[in-house]
Each structure stands twice: as C-alpha cells, then as structure tokens.
Amino acid sequence: MGFDSHVLQTLSSLDPQPQQQLGRVINIQRDHLQLHNGLHEISAQLLPALQQQLQASGDTLAVGDWVLFQSATARITQILPAKNRLCRRNSDGHRQALVANIDVALLVMGLDHDFNLRRLDRYLTLCLTNEVTPLLVLTKADCTAQATEKMAQARRHLPPHLGLLSIDGRANAARETLNPWLTAGQTVVLLGSSGAGKSTLTNTLLNTAVQETGAVRLDDSRGRHTTTSRSLHLCPNGVCIIDTPGLRTLQLDSDEAGIYAAFTDITTLALDCRFRDCQHRDEPNCAVRAHINPDRLKSFHKLLRELSRETMTVLQKHAQLAQWKTVSKGSRARRKAS
Numbered sequence: 001m002g003f004d005s006h007v008l009q010t011l012s013s014l015d016p017q018p019q020q021q022l023g024r025v026i027n028i029q030r031d032h033l034q035l036h037n038g039l040h041e042i043s044a045q046l047l048p049a050l051q052q053q054l055q056a057s058g059d060t061l062a063v064g065d066w067v068l069f070q071s072a073t074a075r076i077t078q079i080l081p082a083k084n085r086l087c088r089r090n091s092d093g094h095r096q097a098l099v100a101n102i103d104v105a106l107l108v109m110g111l112d113h114d115f116n117l118r119r120l121d122r123y124l125t126l127c128l129t130n131e132v133t134p135l136l137v138l139t140k141a142d143c144t145a146q147a148t149e150k151m152a153q154a155r156r157h158l159p160p161h162l163g164l165l166s167i168d169g170r171a172n173a174a175r176e177t178l179n180p181w182l183t184a185g186q187t188v189v190l191l192g193s194s195g196a197g198k199s200t201l202t203n204t205l206l207n208t209a210v211q212e213t214g215a216v217r218l219d220d221s222r223g224r225h226t227t228t229s230r231s232l233h234l235c236p237n238g239v240c241i242i243d244t245p246g247l248r249t250l251q252l253d254s255d256e257a258g259i260y261a262a263f264t265d266i267t268t269l270a271l272d273c274r275f276r277d278c279q280h281r282d283e284p285n286c287a288v289r290a291h292i293n294p295d296r297l298k299s300f301h302k303l304l305r306e307l308s309r310e311t312m313t314v315l316q317k318h319a320q321l322a323q324w325k326t327v328s329k330g331s332r333a334r335r336k337a338s
C-alpha cells in the first residue's frame with residue numbers, strides 16, 4: 001500500500017506496541033473510516049482523545065495517511081507524520097488536508113471546455129510546494145480536433161521540464177501511455193475539476209470499474225460531482241492511486257516562498273531584469289515579460305495577490321476596501337461627467 005523508506009524511518013522512531021498495527025487510510029466518509037493493513041480492509045475509528053487533539057490543532061486526517069491502530073478495537077491511536085500533505089483553504093479560511101503522502105500528481109484536464117491553463121498553474125503550485133511530481137494529463141483527446149493545438153498551447157504555457165501527455169482516458173492504451181510515469185510502490189493522486197475524467201482514468205489504470213463515472217453537461221463540459229469522497233486503490237502494477245472529487249475552487253495554502261518555488265521559470269529569468277526589485281509589470285528591460293507567456297505571469301501575480309490579501313490584518317482589509325470604493329466612485333463620477 002505504498003509503504004516506503006519514509007514510513008519505515010518514522011516507525012523506527014515511534015516504538016509501536018505489540019497490540020498496535022500499521023495501516024493506511026484508504027477512505028474517509030463522514031463518520032466512517034477505512035484502513036488497509038496490506039492484507040485486508042478494516043473499518044476503524046479515531047480514539048476520542050486523538051479526535052479532540054486533531055480538532056484543537058485544526059488538523060484533519062487525510063486519505064493516504066499512515067496510522068497506528070489497536071488490533072482488537074480498530075481504534076486509531078496515532079497518526080504518523082506525513083512526508084507531505086496537499087492542503088487547500090476552505091471558504092471560511094480553514095486549512096483542509098486533501099490527501100497525504102503523495103509521490104506523483106496527475107493533473108487531469110479535459111481538452112473540451114475544461115481546458116484552462118490558469119487553473120492548472122494553481123494545481124502546479126500545490127504540487128511543487130509539496131515536493132510532488134506533477135504530470136499534466138489531458139483527457140478526451142478523442143473528442144476534439146484541436147488536441148494537437150491545445151497540447152502546443154499547454155507546452156508554451158508550462159515550464160519546459162514538466163511532463164505533458166494527452167489520452168483517451170477510457171481506452172486501455174492510456175495505461176501504456178502512463179506506464180513510464182508510474183512506479184510500483186508510489187502513491188499517485190488524480191486532481192482536477194468535476195467531469196475532467198479522473199474516475200474514468202482511475203478505472204482504466206485499475207483495469208476494473210471501481211469508481212462511478214458520470215456524463216458532463218454539453219454546453220460547458222462541467223461534471224456532476226459524481227465522486228464524493230477520496231479513495232485509495234492498489235493497481236495491478238503495484239501503484240497506489242487516489243481518486244478525488246472535483247474541486248470547485250482551489251484556494252492555496254502556501255506562503256510566498258512556496259509560490260516562488262513553484263514559478264522557478266519566472267524567478268530564474270528575473271535575475272536578468274534590469275531592476276533588482278522588478279515586479280514584471282511595466283518596468284523597462286524586464287526579462288520575464290520578454291520570455292514568459294503573459295497568462296502564466298498573470299497566474300503568478302494573481303497567486304501572490306491572493307496571498308497578500310490572506311495575510312492582511314482586518315484593518316488593512318478595511319483600508320483596501322475603502323480605497324477601492326473611492327476609486328470606483330471616482331471613475332463612476334468621471335464616466336457620468338463625460
């Protein structure tokens with residue numbers, strides 16, 4: 001189930017008791033938790049004290065977490081420190097762990113109306129700030145005549161080292177295409193919007209129909225949120241894959257250093273800008289604007305802007321709101337006058 005040197009190292013520092021077992025969280029429903037111990041599945045619950053501890057710290061258990069549980073009662077007594085956790089911010093600003101202990105993320109995007117490179121930059125940042133290898137997987141290559149053109153567009157937009165492929169997620173050939181990217185023992189998560197084809201691809205990789213799939217709306221290719229919980233499955237080739245429900249929004253839980261780390265194509269070029277503090281907006285001799293796709297630069301600016309808004313104090317937010325109101329009042333008055 002993806003047991004690796006990280007888990008081994010963590011375990012050796014923990015001193016587990018004989019009545020405890022190691023398991024991996026493979027599914028979380030509202031009040032139902034499923035573990036796998038390498039042999040079979042186990043329905044488990046958190047020890048109440050551990051539940052309280054999690055609540056107090058604002059943390060949550062995630063699919064992919066490794067835990068110790070009591071063999072007799074199936075109560076989870078300890079969560080092993082994860083090598084990474086992909087988190088987002090909820091609408092109320094709270095951190096939510098999506099999945100844990102991930103090696104590779106397949107960023108699944110349809111070549112239909114789902115195709116949106118700015119959204120992709122968000123997912124990329126999530127991966128690169130957590131040391132997860134991202135791979136862009138464009139689905140529904142069979143549905144559009146523009147597959148080649150959109151692939152080229154994605155290639156121009158993305159940093160050069162990033163893996164990119166297009167598939168028909170329903171076809172067995174997709175398994176062969178993805179094979180070089182998937183190594184036995186690794187944990188791979190599928191991320192993307194609803195209807196992008198994550199469950200379809202999960203079924204193809206598992207070679208059985210485990211995950212339910214659903215048709216998309218014709219006008220905008222939006223899915224119907226068919227998948228409602230994250231779940232981890234073991235593929236015949238030894239890869240663990242986690243299918244996730246489509247995210248409506250992905251508010252990042254990253255700091256400035258993280259965003260810079262995810263945009264090294266920009267930060268490297270920035271060394272050649274004329275001004276050391278160049279913001280790559282309208283400064284002369286800006287090396288970034290000269291070489292980077294404007295859309296990607298927009299993503300970079302937007303993510304930094306979101307971050308500064310998040311870290312603003314309440315007073316700063318009020319001041320900014322007041323400033324916007326004055327500006328928009330002024331421009332309305334000017335429009336009226338002209």
Ligand SMILES: Nc1nc2c(ncn2[C@@H]2O[C@H](COP(=O)(O)OP(=O)(O)OP(=O)(O)O)[C@@H](O)[C@H]2O)c(=O)[nH]1
Pocket residue numbers: 139140141142143167168169170192193194195196197198199200201212213214215216223224225226227228244245246247
């Ligand atoms: N033609 C074609 N159809 C696809 C492909 N991939 C997915 N589909 C179809 O797209 C629809 C949505 O696919 P799902 O796999 O349910 O999408 P999802 O990303 O899991 O969606 P949620 O579970 O709602 O997050 C289904 O009708 C699939 O059959 C593909 O590569 N080609």
Ligand SMILES: [Zn+2]
Pocket residue numbers: 270273274278279280281283285286287288289
């Ligand atoms: Zn610049």
